[in-house]
Amino acid sequence: MVVMRTENYSIKKPSIEKLFDNLAERGKTIYAPKNNGERVLFQKIKNFGEMAGDYLVTANSAKEVVFPRYEKVFSYKKTEDGILIDDPADIPFPEVVLWGSRPCDAAAFIPLTNIFEQDYTDNLYSNRRKNLLVLSFSCDTCDEFCFCTSVNGGPGNTAGSDILFTKLSTGDFLAEIITEKGKKVVEENPSLFEASPTEEKEGNLAKVETRFNQDEIQAKLHELFEDPLWAEKSRACLGCGSCVFVCPVCSCFDIQDEAHGSHGTRLRCWDSCGFSLFTLHASGHNPRPDQGARWRQRILHKFRYMPDKSKVAGCVGCGRCSRSCPAGINILDTVTAL
Numbered sequence: 001m002v003v004m005r006t007e008n009y010s011i012k013k014p015s016i017e018k019l020f021d022n023l024a025e026r027g028k029t030i031y032a033p034k035n036n037g038e039r040v041l042f043q044k045i046k047n048f049g050e051m052a053g054d055y056l057v058t059a060n061s062a063k064e065v066v067f068p069r070y071e072k073v074f075s076y077k078k079t080e081d082g083i084l085i086d087d088p089a090d091i092p093f094p095e096v097v098l099w100g101s102r103p104c105d106a107a108a109f110i111p112l113t114n115i116f117e118q119d120y121t122d123n124l125y126s127n128r129r130k131n132l133l134v135l136s137f138s139c140d141t142c143d144e145f146c147f148c149t150s151v152n153g154g155p156g157n158t159a160g161s162d163i164l165f166t167k168l169s170t171g172d173f174l175a176e177i178i179t180e181k182g183k184k185v186v187e188e189n190p191s192l193f194e195a196s197p198t199e200e201k202e203g204n205l206a207k208v209e210t211r212f213n214q215d216e217i218q219a220k221l222h223e224l225f226e227d228p229l230w231a232e233k234s235r236a237c238l239g240c241g242s243c244v245f246v247c248p249v250c251s252c253f254d255i256q257d258e259a260h261g262s263h264g265t266r267l268r269c270w271d272s273c274g275f276s277l278f279t280l281h282a283s284g285h286n287p288r289p290d291q292g293a294r295w296r297q298r299i300l301h302k303f304r305y306m307p308d309k310s311k312v313a314g315c316v317g318c319g320r321c322s323r324s325c326p327a328g329i330n331i332l333d334t335v336t337a338l
Ligand code: SF4
Pocket: 236, 237, 238, 239, 240, 241, 242, 243, 244, 274, 321, 324, 325, 326, 327, 328, 329
Protein backbone atom coordinates (compact mmCIF):
# COMPACT_ATOMS: atom_id res chain seq x y z
CA MET A 1 0.00 0.00 0.00
CA VAL A 2 1.46 3.36 -1.04
CA VAL A 3 0.60 5.93 1.63
CA MET A 4 0.82 9.59 0.61
CA ARG A 5 0.23 12.93 2.30
CA THR A 6 -3.49 13.00 3.08
CA GLU A 7 -5.61 15.20 0.81
CA ASN A 8 -9.02 16.32 2.06
CA TYR A 9 -12.22 16.87 0.07
CA SER A 10 -15.87 17.32 0.77
CA ILE A 11 -18.42 14.96 -0.77
CA LYS A 12 -22.20 15.31 -0.62
CA LYS A 13 -24.45 12.40 0.38
CA PRO A 14 -25.94 11.90 -3.14
CA SER A 15 -22.39 11.90 -4.55
CA ILE A 16 -21.47 9.03 -2.20
CA GLU A 17 -24.24 6.95 -3.82
CA LYS A 18 -23.06 8.07 -7.27
CA LEU A 19 -19.52 6.99 -6.39
CA PHE A 20 -20.81 3.53 -5.48
CA ASP A 21 -22.71 3.32 -8.79
CA ASN A 22 -19.63 4.40 -10.76
CA LEU A 23 -17.49 1.71 -9.11
CA ALA A 24 -20.18 -0.92 -9.77
CA GLU A 25 -20.50 0.21 -13.41
CA ARG A 26 -16.76 -0.24 -13.85
CA GLY A 27 -17.27 -3.91 -13.00
CA LYS A 28 -15.71 -3.91 -9.53
CA THR A 29 -16.79 -6.60 -7.09
CA ILE A 30 -18.13 -4.74 -4.07
CA TYR A 31 -18.39 -6.09 -0.52
CA ALA A 32 -20.42 -3.94 1.86
CA PRO A 33 -22.46 -4.29 5.06
CA LYS A 34 -25.82 -5.93 4.28
CA ASN A 35 -28.64 -7.12 6.53
CA ASN A 36 -28.80 -10.87 7.00
CA GLY A 37 -31.64 -11.67 9.38
CA GLU A 38 -30.82 -9.84 12.58
CA ARG A 39 -27.17 -9.49 11.71
CA VAL A 40 -25.26 -7.20 9.36
CA LEU A 41 -22.56 -8.96 7.35
CA PHE A 42 -20.00 -7.95 4.76
CA GLN A 43 -21.47 -9.47 1.61
CA LYS A 44 -21.19 -8.96 -2.13
CA ILE A 45 -23.71 -6.38 -3.31
CA LYS A 46 -24.48 -4.82 -6.67
CA ASN A 47 -26.74 -1.88 -5.75
CA PHE A 48 -26.36 0.87 -3.18
CA GLY A 49 -29.89 0.17 -1.92
CA GLU A 50 -28.89 -3.31 -0.75
CA MET A 51 -26.63 -1.84 1.91
CA ALA A 52 -27.54 -1.90 5.60
CA GLY A 53 -28.67 1.57 6.63
CA ASP A 54 -27.57 1.51 10.23
CA TYR A 55 -24.83 -0.62 11.71
CA LEU A 56 -22.09 -0.32 14.29
CA VAL A 57 -19.80 -3.00 12.89
CA THR A 58 -20.60 -6.08 10.84
CA ALA A 59 -20.83 -9.42 12.68
CA ASN A 60 -18.23 -10.98 10.37
CA SER A 61 -14.93 -9.32 9.61
CA ALA A 62 -13.51 -8.11 6.32
CA LYS A 63 -10.68 -10.66 6.38
CA GLU A 64 -12.88 -13.01 4.35
CA VAL A 65 -12.32 -10.75 1.34
CA VAL A 66 -8.57 -11.46 1.28
CA PHE A 67 -8.39 -14.69 3.31
CA PRO A 68 -11.41 -16.87 2.45
CA ARG A 69 -12.79 -19.51 4.82
CA TYR A 70 -11.42 -22.20 2.55
CA GLU A 71 -9.54 -22.07 -0.73
CA LYS A 72 -7.49 -24.15 -3.08
CA VAL A 73 -3.75 -23.71 -2.60
CA PHE A 74 -3.00 -25.79 -5.69
CA SER A 75 -4.12 -28.92 -7.50
CA TYR A 76 -1.96 -31.47 -9.25
CA LYS A 77 -2.29 -34.15 -11.87
CA LYS A 78 0.18 -36.89 -12.75
CA THR A 79 0.59 -37.32 -16.50
CA GLU A 80 2.96 -39.31 -18.69
CA ASP A 81 5.01 -36.11 -19.09
CA GLY A 82 5.30 -35.43 -15.39
CA ILE A 83 3.25 -33.66 -12.73
CA LEU A 84 1.12 -30.69 -13.78
CA ILE A 85 0.49 -28.10 -11.06
CA ASP A 86 -2.45 -25.72 -11.22
CA ASP A 87 -1.63 -22.72 -9.03
CA PRO A 88 -4.63 -20.38 -8.48
CA ALA A 89 -2.24 -17.50 -7.66
CA ASP A 90 -1.25 -17.49 -11.37
CA ILE A 91 -4.75 -16.40 -12.43
CA PRO A 92 -5.37 -12.61 -12.33
CA PHE A 93 -7.37 -11.62 -9.25
CA PRO A 94 -10.45 -9.39 -9.65
CA GLU A 95 -10.47 -5.79 -8.43
CA VAL A 96 -12.51 -5.70 -5.25
CA VAL A 97 -13.91 -2.80 -3.26
CA LEU A 98 -14.52 -3.06 0.46
CA TRP A 99 -17.16 -0.40 1.08
CA GLY A 100 -18.32 0.72 4.51
CA SER A 101 -15.53 -0.79 6.55
CA ARG A 102 -14.91 0.81 9.93
CA PRO A 103 -11.47 2.18 10.88
CA CYS A 104 -10.82 -0.96 12.99
CA ASP A 105 -11.63 -3.18 9.96
CA ALA A 106 -9.17 -1.26 7.82
CA ALA A 107 -6.48 -1.17 10.52
CA ALA A 108 -6.70 -4.97 10.78
CA PHE A 109 -5.20 -5.32 7.29
CA ILE A 110 -1.87 -4.10 8.72
CA PRO A 111 -1.24 -7.02 11.15
CA LEU A 112 -2.95 -9.43 8.73
CA THR A 113 -0.55 -8.39 5.95
CA ASN A 114 2.37 -8.72 8.38
CA ILE A 115 1.34 -12.33 8.97
CA PHE A 116 0.99 -13.21 5.30
CA GLU A 117 3.94 -11.23 3.94
CA GLN A 118 6.55 -10.78 6.67
CA ASP A 119 8.60 -13.99 6.50
CA TYR A 120 7.18 -15.37 3.28
CA THR A 121 4.86 -13.77 0.75
CA ASP A 122 1.65 -15.73 0.49
CA ASN A 123 0.63 -14.96 -3.10
CA LEU A 124 -3.03 -15.82 -2.63
CA TYR A 125 -3.37 -13.27 0.16
CA SER A 126 -0.98 -10.75 -1.33
CA ASN A 127 -2.60 -10.65 -4.79
CA ARG A 128 -6.03 -10.14 -3.27
CA ARG A 129 -4.78 -7.39 -0.96
CA LYS A 130 -3.07 -5.56 -3.85
CA ASN A 131 -6.35 -5.50 -5.77
CA LEU A 132 -8.43 -4.37 -2.82
CA LEU A 133 -9.69 -0.80 -2.47
CA VAL A 134 -10.71 0.04 1.10
CA LEU A 135 -13.33 2.78 1.46
CA SER A 136 -14.07 3.21 5.15
CA PHE A 137 -16.49 5.30 7.18
CA SER A 138 -15.59 6.75 10.59
CA CYS A 139 -17.63 5.67 13.62
CA ASP A 140 -20.03 8.10 15.24
CA THR A 141 -21.26 5.51 17.74
CA CYS A 142 -19.65 2.72 19.76
CA ASP A 143 -20.73 0.16 22.34
CA GLU A 144 -19.31 -1.33 25.54
CA PHE A 145 -17.29 -3.90 23.55
CA CYS A 146 -15.33 -1.34 21.48
CA PHE A 147 -11.78 -0.54 22.58
CA CYS A 148 -9.94 0.66 19.46
CA THR A 149 -8.41 3.59 21.34
CA SER A 150 -6.60 1.15 23.67
CA VAL A 151 -4.74 -0.47 20.76
CA ASN A 152 -3.47 2.62 18.93
CA GLY A 153 -6.63 2.96 16.85
CA GLY A 154 -9.60 5.27 16.96
CA PRO A 155 -13.04 5.97 15.51
CA GLY A 156 -11.48 8.25 12.87
CA ASN A 157 -8.20 6.37 12.39
CA THR A 158 -7.05 6.37 8.76
CA ALA A 159 -4.62 3.39 8.92
CA GLY A 160 -5.36 0.71 6.33
CA SER A 161 -8.01 2.70 4.42
CA ASP A 162 -7.55 4.16 0.95
CA ILE A 163 -10.23 6.77 1.63
CA LEU A 164 -11.88 7.52 4.97
CA PHE A 165 -15.26 9.27 4.92
CA THR A 166 -16.54 11.07 8.01
CA LYS A 167 -20.08 12.40 8.26
CA LEU A 168 -20.07 16.06 9.31
CA SER A 169 -22.74 18.07 11.10
CA THR A 170 -23.84 19.57 7.75
CA GLY A 171 -24.74 16.07 6.43
CA ASP A 172 -21.85 16.25 3.94
CA PHE A 173 -18.85 13.97 4.32
CA LEU A 174 -15.18 14.72 4.76
CA ALA A 175 -13.20 12.48 2.40
CA GLU A 176 -9.60 11.90 3.48
CA ILE A 177 -7.55 10.51 0.61
CA ILE A 178 -4.85 8.38 2.17
CA THR A 179 -3.20 6.32 -0.58
CA GLU A 180 -2.46 6.44 -4.31
CA LYS A 181 -5.37 4.02 -4.81
CA GLY A 182 -7.64 6.53 -3.08
CA LYS A 183 -6.26 9.35 -5.22
CA LYS A 184 -7.10 7.37 -8.36
CA VAL A 185 -10.73 7.20 -7.20
CA VAL A 186 -10.82 11.00 -6.99
CA GLU A 187 -9.18 11.35 -10.42
CA GLU A 188 -11.74 9.00 -11.96
CA ASN A 189 -14.67 10.80 -10.32
CA PRO A 190 -13.60 14.47 -10.21
CA SER A 191 -17.10 15.97 -10.26
CA LEU A 192 -18.06 14.18 -7.01
CA PHE A 193 -15.28 15.58 -4.84
CA GLU A 194 -15.43 19.24 -3.82
CA ALA A 195 -13.15 21.61 -1.91
CA SER A 196 -12.11 20.54 1.57
CA PRO A 197 -14.73 21.35 4.26
CA THR A 198 -13.83 23.80 7.00
CA GLU A 199 -15.31 21.63 9.76
CA GLU A 200 -12.89 19.30 11.60
CA LYS A 201 -13.86 15.64 11.89
CA GLU A 202 -13.03 15.26 15.60
CA GLY A 203 -16.36 16.59 16.92
CA ASN A 204 -18.23 14.07 14.75
CA LEU A 205 -16.57 10.91 16.06
CA ALA A 206 -17.68 8.38 18.67
CA LYS A 207 -16.14 8.75 22.11
CA VAL A 208 -14.37 5.44 22.70
CA GLU A 209 -13.01 5.15 26.21
CA THR A 210 -9.37 4.05 26.56
CA ARG A 211 -9.47 0.93 28.73
CA PHE A 212 -5.80 -0.07 28.98
CA ASN A 213 -2.32 0.80 27.80
CA GLN A 214 -1.18 -1.66 25.16
CA ASP A 215 2.55 -1.13 25.80
CA GLU A 216 2.04 -1.89 29.50
CA ILE A 217 0.13 -5.08 28.67
CA GLN A 218 2.86 -6.15 26.26
CA ALA A 219 5.51 -5.65 28.95
CA LYS A 220 3.46 -7.41 31.67
CA LEU A 221 2.77 -10.45 29.52
CA HIS A 222 6.47 -11.34 29.67
CA GLU A 223 5.97 -12.24 33.34
CA LEU A 224 2.54 -13.82 33.43
CA PHE A 225 2.89 -17.09 31.56
CA GLU A 226 2.06 -19.22 34.61
CA ASP A 227 -0.60 -16.93 36.06
CA PRO A 228 -3.82 -18.58 37.39
CA LEU A 229 -5.77 -15.87 35.52
CA TRP A 230 -5.68 -17.90 32.27
CA ALA A 231 -7.64 -20.81 33.74
CA GLU A 232 -9.99 -18.46 35.58
CA LYS A 233 -10.83 -16.29 32.57
CA SER A 234 -11.33 -19.22 30.19
CA ARG A 235 -13.39 -21.45 32.49
CA ALA A 236 -16.64 -20.80 30.60
CA CYS A 237 -15.07 -21.29 27.17
CA LEU A 238 -16.74 -23.93 25.00
CA GLY A 239 -13.92 -24.00 22.45
CA CYS A 240 -16.41 -23.17 19.70
CA GLY A 241 -14.03 -20.92 17.71
CA SER A 242 -16.60 -18.19 17.10
CA CYS A 243 -14.27 -15.51 18.55
CA VAL A 244 -11.53 -16.49 16.12
CA PHE A 245 -13.72 -16.78 13.04
CA VAL A 246 -15.16 -13.28 13.47
CA CYS A 247 -11.80 -11.70 14.32
CA PRO A 248 -10.36 -9.52 11.53
CA VAL A 249 -6.78 -10.43 12.51
CA CYS A 250 -6.92 -14.13 13.53
CA SER A 251 -5.38 -16.10 10.70
CA CYS A 252 -4.72 -19.68 11.86
CA PHE A 253 -5.41 -22.13 9.08
CA ASP A 254 -5.25 -25.85 8.46
CA ILE A 255 -4.01 -27.58 5.32
CA GLN A 256 -5.86 -30.59 3.92
CA ASP A 257 -4.79 -32.76 1.00
CA GLU A 258 -7.58 -34.40 -0.97
CA ALA A 259 -5.99 -37.06 -3.18
CA HIS A 260 -7.86 -39.11 -5.73
CA GLY A 261 -5.55 -41.55 -7.52
CA SER A 262 -3.34 -39.57 -9.87
CA HIS A 263 -4.80 -36.15 -9.09
CA GLY A 264 -5.56 -34.13 -6.02
CA THR A 265 -6.02 -30.74 -4.39
CA ARG A 266 -4.39 -29.02 -1.47
CA LEU A 267 -6.86 -26.85 0.44
CA ARG A 268 -6.55 -24.50 3.34
CA CYS A 269 -9.33 -23.59 5.71
CA TRP A 270 -9.68 -21.44 8.81
CA ASP A 271 -8.62 -23.03 12.06
CA SER A 272 -8.42 -21.82 15.63
CA CYS A 273 -5.83 -21.95 18.42
CA GLY A 274 -8.88 -22.39 20.69
CA PHE A 275 -9.57 -25.88 19.30
CA SER A 276 -8.04 -28.78 21.24
CA LEU A 277 -7.09 -30.51 17.98
CA PHE A 278 -5.06 -27.49 16.85
CA THR A 279 -1.93 -28.53 18.77
CA LEU A 280 -2.67 -32.24 19.32
CA HIS A 281 0.38 -34.29 18.33
CA ALA A 282 0.15 -37.68 16.61
CA SER A 283 1.52 -39.20 19.82
CA GLY A 284 -1.55 -38.02 21.73
CA HIS A 285 0.44 -35.37 23.62
CA ASN A 286 -1.05 -31.90 23.54
CA PRO A 287 1.26 -29.02 24.59
CA ARG A 288 -1.82 -26.85 25.17
CA PRO A 289 -3.90 -29.40 27.04
CA ASP A 290 -6.71 -27.20 28.34
CA GLN A 291 -8.73 -24.11 27.44
CA GLY A 292 -6.65 -21.97 29.83
CA ALA A 293 -3.47 -22.72 27.86
CA ARG A 294 -5.30 -21.98 24.61
CA TRP A 295 -6.76 -18.69 25.87
CA ARG A 296 -3.28 -17.67 27.08
CA GLN A 297 -1.89 -18.40 23.62
CA ARG A 298 -4.55 -16.23 21.97
CA ILE A 299 -3.86 -13.27 24.26
CA LEU A 300 -0.08 -13.69 24.14
CA HIS A 301 -0.07 -13.94 20.36
CA LYS A 302 -2.09 -10.77 19.95
CA PHE A 303 -0.67 -8.61 22.71
CA ARG A 304 2.91 -9.83 23.03
CA TYR A 305 4.27 -12.02 20.20
CA MET A 306 2.91 -9.91 17.34
CA PRO A 307 3.92 -6.50 18.74
CA ASP A 308 7.31 -7.96 19.78
CA LYS A 309 7.90 -9.02 16.18
CA SER A 310 6.34 -6.26 14.13
CA LYS A 311 5.45 -3.43 16.57
CA VAL A 312 1.74 -3.89 15.72
CA ALA A 313 -0.69 -5.73 18.02
CA GLY A 314 -2.85 -8.54 16.67
CA CYS A 315 -6.01 -6.88 17.97
CA VAL A 316 -7.74 -3.75 16.69
CA GLY A 317 -10.31 -3.51 19.48
CA CYS A 318 -13.38 -4.14 17.31
CA GLY A 319 -15.05 -6.18 20.08
CA ARG A 320 -16.47 -8.78 17.67
CA CYS A 321 -15.07 -11.72 19.66
CA SER A 322 -16.84 -10.55 22.82
CA ARG A 323 -20.13 -9.80 21.02
CA SER A 324 -20.17 -13.24 19.40
CA CYS A 325 -19.11 -15.40 22.36
CA PRO A 326 -21.96 -17.72 23.43
CA ALA A 327 -20.37 -18.07 26.87
CA GLY A 328 -20.17 -14.32 27.50
CA ILE A 329 -16.37 -14.20 27.56
CA ASN A 330 -15.15 -10.65 26.99
CA ILE A 331 -11.54 -10.15 25.90
CA LEU A 332 -11.54 -6.79 27.70
CA ASP A 333 -12.12 -8.61 31.03
CA THR A 334 -8.90 -10.55 30.56
CA VAL A 335 -6.79 -7.69 29.27
CA THR A 336 -7.93 -5.20 31.91
CA ALA A 337 -7.43 -7.87 34.61
CA LEU A 338 -3.84 -8.21 33.44
S1 SF4 B 1 -16.39 -17.61 21.30
FE1 SF4 B 1 -16.30 -17.80 23.55
S2 SF4 B 1 -16.82 -19.94 23.96
FE2 SF4 B 1 -16.30 -19.83 21.77
S3 SF4 B 1 -14.07 -20.32 21.71
FE3 SF4 B 1 -14.23 -18.07 21.82
S4 SF4 B 1 -14.10 -17.61 24.03
FE4 SF4 B 1 -14.57 -19.82 23.86
